[in-house]
Amino acid sequence: MSLSDFQEIRDMVQKFAEAEVAPLAHDIDKNQQIPAELIAKLGENGLLGSYIPEEYGGAGMDYTSYSLIVEELSKACASTGVLVSAHTSLCVWPILAFGTEEQKKKYLPRLASGEHIGCFALSEPGAGSDAGSLTTFAEDKGDHYEITGMKNWITNGREADIAIVFAKTTKTPNYKGISAFIVETATEGYSIVKIEDKLGIKGSSTAQLAFDSVKVPKENLLGDYEKGFRVAMATLDGGRIGIASQALGIARAAFEYARKYTTERIQFGAPLSNLQGVQFMLADMSTKIAASKLLIYEASRLKDEKKNYTKESAHAKLFAAEASMWIATKAVQLCGGNGYTKEYPVERYFRDAKITEIYEGTSEVQRIVIAANEIKEVQ
Numbered sequence: 001m002s003l004s005d006f007q008e009i010r011d012m013v014q015k016f017a018e019a020e021v022a023p024l025a026h027d028i029d030k031n032q033q034i035p036a037e038l039i040a041k042l043g044e045n046g047l048l049g050s051y052i053p054e055e056y057g058g059a060g061m062d063y064t065s066y067s068l069i070v071e072e073l074s075k076a077c078a079s080t081g082v083l084v085s086a087h088t089s090l091c092v093w094p095i096l097a098f099g100t101e102e103q104k105k106k107y108l109p110r111l112a113s114g115e116h117i118g119c120f121a122l123s124e125p126g127a128g129s130d131a132g133s134l135t136t137f138a139e140d141k142g143d144h145y146e147i148t149g150m151k152n153w154i155t156n157g158r159e160a161d162i163a164i165v166f167a168k169t170t171k172t173p174n175y176k177g178i179s180a181f182i183v184e185t186a187t188e189g190y191s192i193v194k195i196e197d198k199l200g201i202k203g204s205s206t207a208q209l210a211f212d213s214v215k216v217p218k219e220n221l222l223g224d225y226e227k228g229f230r231v232a233m234a235t236l237d238g239g240r241i242g243i244a245s246q247a248l249g250i251a252r253a254a255f256e257y258a259r260k261y262t263t264e265r266i267q268f269g270a271p272l273s274n275l276q277g278v279q280f281m282l283a284d285m286s287t288k289i290a291a292s293k294l295l296i297y298e299a300s301r302l303k304d305e306k307k308n309y310t311k312e313s314a315h316a317k318l319f320a321a322e323a324s325m326w327i328a329t330k331a332v333q334l335c336g337g338n339g340y341t342k343e344y345p346v347e348r349y350f351r352d353a354k355i356t357e358i359y360e361g362t363s364e365v366q367r368i369v370i371a372a373n374e375i376k377e378v379q
């Protein structure tokens with residue numbers, strides 16, 4: 001794809017986000033829910049199936065285009081951005097990458113249209129950063145498996161019709177023995193225990209899920225038997241680009257708001273932007289945004305070219321998330337007392353930015369991944 005193709009996609013999403021998403025963002029945050037009509041519109045406009053090939057009902061775009069979509073949606077509303085990100089990177093992608101032809105034909109068209117929303121169920125009460133220590137168990141019952149256990153912090157948990165679920169098929173203390181499954185959430189024994197009340201991304205549902213002998217047909221094993229941890233790790237490599245894009249979208253929104261505010265707010269007889277201290281803050285915000293873009297687009301390019309991008313996606317997630325939190329903090333500071341109130345959106349950007357340093361691998365996990373890959377290169 002050419003640069004003008006990317007610009008065209010960005011313009012299209014920007015237009016959609018400004019007209020359909022941004023006006024709802026305040027209420028989405030306040031009501032802790034993304035309206036079903038907005039999710040339907042995301043589907044109608046191809047934004048839930050951007051990365052799905054046309055043969056399965058999607059728009060057949062590449063990962064770079066998908067990253068731009070998440071960035072622009074997140075600039076308007078970070079909750080809406082992550083709904084699309086978790087759906088695409090964490091549910092669509094593993095089916096595309098590891099699914100059988102039957103699984104792709106069965107699930108991808110519904111996920112492309114938005115008829116079905118996807119989620120990714122890896123984390124558990126006792127298995128967060130140490131994902132390999134999960135204890136949810138899938139018992140082999142001959143023609144099907146029965147999954148029993150708990151899953152925590154599941155983005156899209158309230159909306160999801162399809163969940164990519166990780167469970168042990170052999171009881172081991174580490175990642176060995178984990179298999180991945182496609183689970184339809186309407187199956188008996190699957191339930192939502194609670195929806196978390198969070199600091200930010202309040203419109204995005206974060207659920208605790210219970211699995212009580214949930215029957216899963218044998219053909220819903222995703223990828224090779226007991227190679228599920230690799231499915232999870234490879235999926236998160238791509239997911240981290242999505243979250244980096246979300247962080248960038250929030251950062252751009254915070255920066256643009258604060259920049260405008262400083263040119264309009266008069267103190268000591270002149271706009272705040274006349275003060276060099278303020279200009280230096282704006283310059284640092286702008287530079288961090290530019291650097292985040294380069295890291296994200298580079299990781300996306302490597303993924304599109306089917307090269308290894310584990311380290312680069314961790315670079316992008318680590319840097320963009322920390323930059324986003326820093327920029328949102330400065331944006332509140334630049335808007336002063338106004339910025340601390342709910343009348344101004346920078347307060348929401350500040351709360352939304354924090355999660356990008358936590359989910360799909362904390363900043364500390366990204367540093368583990370980067371260091372491990374750097375060391376591997378000289379061994």
Ligand code: CAA
Nearest residue numbers: 122129131132153154155230233234237310359360361365
């Ligand atoms: N791609 C494919 N395979 C990979 C891989 C990758 N990027 N990274 C590791 N693996 C494979 C390894 O090759 C190894 O497999 P083999 O033994 O078969 O060769 C296996 O995975 C174990 O690798 P490690 O020894 O490196 O694994 P570890 O147990 O030390 O874990 C870790 C390393 C990086 C800390 C990992 O556990 C991790 O990423 N933790 C964070 C989990 C995470 O991001 N959770 C977020 C969940 S999603 C979420 O936030 C909620 C949501 O809904 C958005």
